[in-house]
């Protein structure tokens with residue numbers, strides 16, 4: 001089995017190759033003057049099992065993933081395991097208003113065409129795995145995030161909304177502290193409201209854990225609320241750190257003690273590396289030999 005890492009996932013792909021003691025396949029990825037993508041597999045992968053690792057975000061990277069899968073198939077590979085560290089479009093996971101497309105489902109259908117198995121990390125909702133027409137599983141980053149947060153002397157772990165409470169419940173068990181959730185209402189893509197709720201955070205060290213930090217709105221509003229209630233230290237953490245637009249400025253302006261994310265999307269905040277967890281998963285599920 002060998003590894004092909006797309007442009008979104010070079011670093012995690014290299015870590016995975018070390019962890020699995022598996023070689024990276026040489027590829028050529030470049031763009032034509034009009035921006036269209038050119039992909040070539042340079043090594044012979046005939047009859048080999050391939051682990052392809054690439055995000056579907058932003059849009060251009062989805063095209064790369066689809067072209068890469070097709071190139072691998074055409075090059076005669078045997079089995080293709082597609083690892084999508086961050087599955088973009090997962091948040092449109094149902095019809096909220098008549099006439100909408102379920103984007104997660106549309107992408108899942110396309111990604112299933114040239115693959116035998118999908119593995120993704122903390123998808124926004126687990127039911128999106130059912131949208132793939134091939135076996136699909138998810139890995140949770142909560143153990144890794146919790147291990148990182150363990151030496152922060154935390155009193156409480158918070159979910160930004162009730163829907164994410166299971167995630168923090170697991171983290172609290174690992175860290176051995178309390179957990180709770182905030183009451184968030186999303187007004188639109190950029191505006192969030194957190195209802196005042198007595199959280200018993202005075203003089204306490206708190207970590208907020210979410211699956212995604214996108215505009216930073218959820219975290220910024222949550223930090224402000226915790227500060228109003230006199231929390232001591234505030235750590236914000238997530239699996240997928242998108243940090244779009246002025247998210248970092250927004251987070252810096254409300255001042256928390258640390259921003260932490262995993263390396264599903266590589267940024268200055270990717271302090272939690274997931275390659276070992278992915279590699280363990282592939283071995284346990286016997287997807288890798």
Ligand code: R5P
Pocket residue numbers: 160164189192210211212213214215216217218219
């Ligand atoms: C939403 O349900 C997610 O779990 C995150 O809370 C959300 O995507 C964060 O977005 P933003 O950083 O834009 O507030």
